[in-house]
Amino acid sequence: MLDQEIIGKLKTILGSDYVSDAAEELFIYSRDQGVQDPHMPDCVVMPGSAPEVQEIIRLAMQKKIPVVPMGGGLLLSGLTVPLKGGIVLDMKRMNRIIEINERSHYAVVEAGTSQGMLDAYLRKHHPGLKHSLPDAPPSATIAGNIAIHGSGHLSQSEGGFHSEMVTGLEVVLPTGELVKFGSCSTVPAWFSRAPLPDLVGLFLGWNGTTGVITKVGIKLYPRPSLHDVMVFMTEDIDLAPMIISRIINTEVAEDINYALAPKPDYLNGFQMTVINVTANSEAEIKMKKQIIRDALHDFYETKEAGFMPVPPNMKAGFLEAPQKALSKFADVRKGGGFEYVGAIMPIEKIPEACRAGMEITARNRITYSLGARIIGRGHCAMFFFAYPFNRVDREEVERVKKALEDTNKTALQLGGIPWKAEVQGQQLILKQMEPETYRVMKKIRDVLDPAGIMNPGNWEVG
Amino acid sequence: MHELIFNTKLCENCKTLDCIMKCQYIEMDLDEAGREHAKILRGEESRILKDCVTCYACEEYCPSRNHPFYLIVERQEQLGIHPVPKPIEKSQVIMMGPRGKIKQKELKAPVIDMCFFDIMKGGIRGKLFEGATTIGGSDVFCNLMFLHFARNSTIRERLPLIMDNIMKYYLEPAGVKEIICYHDECYGTYTSWAPAFGIDVPFRPVHLFDYIYHKLIDLKPDIKPLNVKAAYQRPCSNRLCPETDHFVDDIFNLIGVERPKRTYEYKNALCCGGIPEAAQRFDLVEEIQRKNVEDMKSTGAQYGVFNCPFCFWTLAEPVAKAGMIPIMMSDLCLMALGQ
Numbered sequence: 189m190l191d192q193e194i195i196g197k198l199k200t201i202l203g204s205d206y207v208s209d210a211a212e213e214l215f216i217y218s219r220d221q222g223v224q225d226p227h228m229p230d231c232v233v234m235p236g237s238a239p240e241v242q243e244i245i246r247l248a249m250q251k252k253i254p255v256v257p258m259g260g261g262l263l264l265s266g267l268t269v270p271l272k273g274g275i276v277l278d279m280k281r282m283n284r285i286i287e288i289n290e291r292s293h294y295a296v297v298e299a300g301t302s303q304g305m306l307d308a309y310l311r312k313h314h315p316g317l318k319h320s321l322p323d324a325p326p327s328a329t330i331a332g333n334i335a336i337h338g339s340g341h342l343s344q345s346e347g348g349f350h351s352e353m354v355t356g357l358e359v360v361l362p363t364g365e366l367v368k369f370g371s372c373s374t375v376p377a378w379f380s381r382a383p384l385p386d387l388v389g390l391f392l393g394w395n396g397t398t399g400v401i402t403k404v405g406i407k408l409y410p411r412p413s414l415h416d417v418m419v420f421m422t423e424d425i426d427l428a429p430m431i432i433s434r435i436i437n438t439e440v441a442e443d444i445n446y447a448l449a450p451k452p453d454y455l456n457g458f459q460m461t462v463i464n465v466t467a468n469s470e471a472e473i474k475m476k477k478q479i480i481r482d483a484l485h486d487f488y489e490t491k492e493a494g495f496m497p498v499p500p501n502m503k504a505g506f507l508e509a510p511q512k513a514l515s516k517f518a519d520v521r522k523g524g525g526f527e528y529v530g531a532i533m534p535i536e537k538i539p540e541a542c543r544a545g546m547e548i549t550a551r552n553r554i555t556y557s558l559g560a561r562i563i564g565r566g567h568c569a570m571f572f573f574a575y576p577f578n579r580v581d582r583e584e585v586e587r588v589k590k591a592l593e594d595t596n597k598t599a600l601q602l603g604g605i606p607w608k609a610e611v612q613g614q615q616l617i618l619k620q621m622e623p624e625t626y627r628v629m630k631k632i633r634d635v636l637d638p639a640g641i642m643n644p645g646n647w648e649v650g
Numbered sequence: 651m652h653e654l655i656f657n658t659k660l661c662e663n664c665k666t667l668d669c670i671m672k673c674q675y676i677e678m679d680l681d682e683a684g685r686e687h688a689k690i691l692r693g694e695e696s697r698i699l700k701d702c703v704t705c706y707a708c709e710e711y712c713p714s715r716n717h718p719f720y721l722i723v724e725r726q727e728q729l730g731i732h733p734v735p736k737p738i739e740k741s742q743v744i745m746m747g748p749r750g751k752i753k754q755k756e757l758k759a760p761v762i763d764m765c766f767f768d769i770m771k772g773g774i775r776g777k778l779f780e781g782a783t784t785i786g787g788s789d790v791f792c793n794l795m796f797l798h799f800a801r802n803s804t805i806r807e808r809l810p811l812i813m814d815n816i817m818k819y820y821l822e823p824a825g826v827k828e829i830i831c832y833h834d835e836c837y838g839t840y841t842s843w844a845p846a847f848g849i850d851v852p853f854r855p856v857h858l859f860d861y862i863y864h865k866l867i868d869l870k871p872d873i874k875p876l877n878v879k880a881a882y883q884r885p886c887s888n889r890l891c892p893e894t895d896h897f898v899d900d901i902f903n904l905i906g907v908e909r910p911k912r913t914y915e916y917k918n919a920l921c922c923g924g925i926p927e928a929a930q931r932f933d934l935v936e937e938i939q940r941k942n943v944e945d946m947k948s949t950g951a952q953y954g955v956f957n958c959p960f961c962f963w964t965l966a967e968p969v970a971k972a973g974m975i976p977i978m979m980s981d982l983c984l985m986a987l988g989q
Contacts, residue, residue, distance in 0.1 A: 421737045423736065454741045455741060456736050478932075594805040
């Protein structure tokens with residue numbers, strides 16, 4: 189419990205409408221849709237500007253109150269659940285789109301700007317440009333997603349994880365200073381992290397333990413006028429790395445996703461590689477599709493695999509970004525529970541990961557969807573083990589927790605690394621990490637956050 | 651198990667081999683056709699079995715109605731020839747299979763059998779279908795599409811159950827004796843495929859166009875002639891019931907639609923390209939779609955008219971891109987009725 193003096197100070201900083209310690213609101217912020225145990229915050233605040241964030245952080249540092257920054261709150265792995273109480277810093281009010289640079293292809297947005305907002309804004313005001321959308325609901329924030337090394341529909345063709353698309357950051361440090369990183373630290377434009385020493389990484393992948401991101405510069409890309417999808421169907425999991433590599437090597441696929449699931453029953457036992465292509469003319473899209481077909485010609489000639497005709501209703505779903513089908517799947521068990529273990533891993537490990545996922549889910553008697561999004565023209569895959577569950581069914585929740593633990597271990601054994609891992613997953617990663625690497629992480633964190641207030645409990649060795 | 655009723659003697663004595671010589675996709679002279687045909691009769695491999703587009707047209711070309719296409723499908727299956735990649739074939743077999751979820755529902759005539767296309771139920775509306783009730787979905791699906799997958803066996807296995815479902819759950823309780831087949835595929839199943847395999851059909855199938863034509867006669871005072879030009883995409887399954895093809899002209903005449911002469915219609919109709927696409931014959935798809943749409947366009951047609959939903963899904967976009975309006979026949983008729 190924070191004493192009323194501190195609540196009062198927070199209200200002075202933000203106004204009373206944007207500070208709450210009401211039980212019903214704290215309840216909402218105490219959990220996410222995953223299986224992690226809830227932890228109540230003491231207070232929830234919604235800052236409207238970077239100076240307000242600075243004032244909150246300074247107060248928290250002075251009183252040694254934990255602070256947990258939060259974007260869309262859709263992480264599933266409890267990274268914005270306040271493990272040690274304190275203040276949840278809900279960034280959604282800071283949602284202004286500050287700049288779109290059409291010529292240098294970047295946007296500058298405040299940290300609470302959602303994926304949907306930026307997408308809608310670009311479609312309306314800059315229809316020739318787009319950013320890489322994750323398959324999270326549109327309320328996921330740009331800053332939250334880059335901070336967890338998220339990925340999206342341009343990750344295959346345009347250079348990798350969303351964190352790699354960041355051109356600059358503005359951050360409130362755990363000691364209260366407001367700092368810019370990237371070209372924006374030296375000149376007015378947010379075009380690049382080079383050629384300066386790259387300090388942006390100090391805030392990406394750290395689960396909010398090193399500071400509060402308040403602005404993001406993010407790369408934009410051309411939005412071609414035509415978009416089509418091809419679906420290559422196989423029955424042999426071991427073919428996946430070869431097929432995916434062939435498609436990558438064509439250099440014409442915008443997005444490549446691989447998926448398998450036991451439901452619907454007509455897809456059980458089959459795998460689909462979904463290939464998105466975009467173009468600015470009919471001739472270009474035709475050529476790209478032909479190139480992809482040629483790359484897989486020997487597979488479909490044998491009739492052991494082939495391109496599935498995609499009727500218009502199904503095609504509309506495949507062309508969506510984000511994919512509504514994923515949100516639908518997330519609630520397939522009803523009851524609002526969904527776990528998603530991402531594991532970033534080498535592409536050649538996809539067959540093993542699929543088998544492991546099927547084995548883990550069978551053992552724990554839960555349903556699944558497995559698959560992978562290809563990242564950075566084939567440098568790795570974001571493999572997903574998605575487990576929907578009924579939150580009301582406590583027994584099922586326990587089985588999913590166990591599956592989650594098994595999956596994290598398996599991902600590491602396979603040579604992958606769990607993505608946005610919950611605390612237990614972080615512990616597994618740290619145990620396997622080179623000790624010197626961890627020691628450097630700790631030193632950096634101690635320097636940046638001497639009071640230890642930022643999202644405590646995360647990235648800590650027990 | 652029901653076997654194909656096929657008269658080998660008729661084929662052996664055939665001098666014209668129309669089934670092959672009229673084929674729009676396989677080119678060979680009469681000598682080669684004779685040799686390849688004989689191989690098929692003997693149950694041997696033939697390039698016809700591999701190159702067949704499965705357009706069903708030879709069923710119509712055969713002057714003796716000796717079911718050359720059903721024999722091709724039998725032979726493909728016996729010899730393990732898969733026109734479509736195996737994972738797609740297997741997945742489709744599961745997807746389209748009866749689910750056993752059928753429940754009795756209140757029905758009254760006319761009963762429209764939507765085939766698998768319940769999704770098109772929205773088209774059953776207005777004066778044309780006043781009072782109609784619909785059935786549809788996997789438990790009443792004819793499964794004739796598996797002719798494209800070299801799987802007579804799947805149709806053979808499922809059809810008795812499907813017809814039983816239609817009778818037991820729908821027609822008998824409602825005291826109805828006939829169904830209006832929304833899709834040519836169902837009508838072709840009950841009037842061509844089932845008799846060819848010696849399977850009795852316990853109800854009277856009515857072709858959708860037969861129903862629409864007679865309904866339009868009743869509604870004649872309400873018809874406002876459309877005064878437009880239209881091209882018609884004849885579906886593959888109409889080759890199994892060519893006796894119904896005249897209804898296209900009959901209906902067009904009633905609703906004031908001109909059908910300018912084109913190359914690819916009636917017996918010379920071209921496939922929509924959907925099945926060759928599933929068979930991974932992409933060059934052929936491009937060629938036949940281009941020829942088909944250019945031919946439609948060249949007649950000055952303002953509308954591309956369809957009856958098969960699968961043809962519609964496959965060709966609607968190219969037709970629209972060519973500047974014509976793709977439309978289902980029933981919707982065109984509703985337009986003429988001011989709806």
